[in-house]
Amino acid sequence: xxxxxxxxDPTGRKQRPALVVSPVGIHRDEVILCAITxxxxxxxxxxxxxxxxxxxxxxxxxxxxxxxxAKLFTTHRSLLRxxxxxxxxxxxxxxxxxxxxxxxEPSARHRAG
Numbered sequence: 001x002x003x004x005x006x007x008x009d010p011t012g013r014k015q016r017p018a019l020v021v022s023p024v025g026i027h028r029d030e031v032i033l034c035a036i037t038x039x040x041x042x043x044x045x046x047x048x049x050x051x052x053x054x055x056x057x058x059x060x061x062x063x064x065x066x067x068x069x070a071k072l073f074t075t076h077r078s079l080l081r082x083x084x085x086x087x088x089x090x091x092x093x094x095x096x097x098x099x100x101x102x103x104x105e106p107s108a109r110h111r112a113g
Contacts, residue, residue, distance in 0.1 A: 017084055019067055020097065031080070035071035036096065038063045045070075047102060049094050058085035069098040 022032035036051065044050065047070035053061040061084060087095070 015081065017065070018073075019087070019095065021072075021095070021097070027074075029077055030074045031077055032072060032074050034066040034099075035069060036065050038065045040064055040066055047098055049091065049098060052089070055088050055091040056085035057081055057088060060085050064081055068097060 017036040019034040019036060020031050020033055022030075026032075040050075041048075044066065046082075047068065049067040049069060051061065051065040051067050053059045
């Protein structure tokens, strides 16, 4: 998906790709997404998944990128502007596995109250 992605400081927005990871129907008007960046570091973190055109069924991706599994956010469905494609099963499995690991990490758990 392509959407206007807010900067971490409130100075503006820029069109950025993101991966929808919420199941269909979990939220009526909102989706949960992972950020995608084309700023590929020399070394990936444990929460990054490489993304190339070959990882999409449609084989359309302007440049090699990184799915930032730990950079999750929600947005309203109406803000989604375009679609790059659908992840291949193996890449989707890798993303979902890292999401599961992210929430299984003791340091990633937060207690309410």
